Amino acid sequence: DTEVTQTPKHLVMGMTNKKSLKCEQHMGHRAMYWYKQKAKKPPELMFVYSYEKLSINESVPSRFSPECPNSSLLNLHLHALQPEDSALYLCASSPTGLAVTYEQYFGPGTRLTVT
Amino acid sequence: GQNIDQPTEMTATEGAIVQINCTYQTSGFNGLFWYQQHAGEAPTFLSYNVLDGLEEKGRFSSFLSRSKGYSYLLLKELQMKDSASYLCAVMDSNYQLIWGAGTKLIIKP
Numbered sequence: 001d002t003e004v005t006q007t008p009k010h011l012v013m014g015m016t017n018k019k020s021l022k023c024e025q026h027m028g029h030r031a032m033y034w035y036k037q038k039a040k041k042p043p044e045l046m047f048v049y050s051y052e053k054l055s056i057n058e059s060v061p062s063r064f065s066p067e068c069p070n071s072s073l074l075n076l077h078l079h080a081l082q083p084e085d086s087a088l089y090l091c092a093s094s095p096t097g098l099a100v101t102y103e104q105y106f107g108p109g110t111r112l113t114v115t
Numbered sequence: 116g117q118n119i120d121q122p123t124e125m126t127a128t129e130g131a132i133v134q135i136n137c138t139y140q141t142s143g144f145n146g147l148f149w150y151q152q153h154a155g156e157a158p159t160f161l162s163y164n165v166l167d168g169l170e171e172k173g174r175f176s177s178f179l180s181r182s183k184g185y186s187y188l189l190l191k192e193l194q195m196k197d198s199a200s201y202l203c204a205v206m207d208s209n210y211q212l213i214w215g216a217g218t219k220l221i222i223k224p
Contacts, residue, residue: 042214042215042217043158043214045211088155090157090158101146101163101206101210103163104212106158108157109156109157111155
């Protein structure tokens with residue numbers, strides 16, 4: 001299994017809803033990432049988990065809450081989002097933790113629309 | 116500050132060769148990556164350079180000059196499916212990826 005999977009593919013939610021994005025990889029990778037990408041912009045790092053511990057939080061608003069239940073799973077819990085949070089949310093993984101250079105493998109993304 | 120520059124858009128003809136340039140200024144350097152991203156899809160890894168020189172992988176090659184803060188991605192025998200955005204990203208001294216804005220490559224028949 002050499003892929004990162006994400007569910008759902010598309011999500012429409014109101015500003016008062018609570019929803020979660022899920023990411024899974026079975027490649028034994030020890031670092032997992034959440035990125036946000038707006039149209040025609042590069043990915044913007046949100047969170048990094050290394051060995052199941054939150055290593056980097058790029059000053060993301062608290063309405064986004066990450067969770068890493070185990071080494072294969074990564075969740076992003078969403079609450080009270082704003083329309084400007086509409087974007088493609090990408091999950092990625094890499095073989096080892098931080099402080100080592102490896103390429104990141106990206107999932108297909110969740111297209112989120114906040115109404 | 117950290118900065119990565121690449122052209123916004125390039126156009127090339129099917130079967131031809133195109134070179135996409137990337138210049139960078141980052142706090143430290145732990146390697147340079149090129150990713151391909153089709154519209155609405157996730158980025159996919161193309162190449163990685165950490166030492167000066169050319170890395171060849173089939174129709175794609177990537178070059179790095181650390182002293183000049185410069186890299187290029189060379190695509191040969193262009194195919195219509197190569198129409199995509201090409202993202203240059205540098206891993207800085209904190210092992211964080213700094214991304215360029217991407218180059219949209221349009222291939223014409």
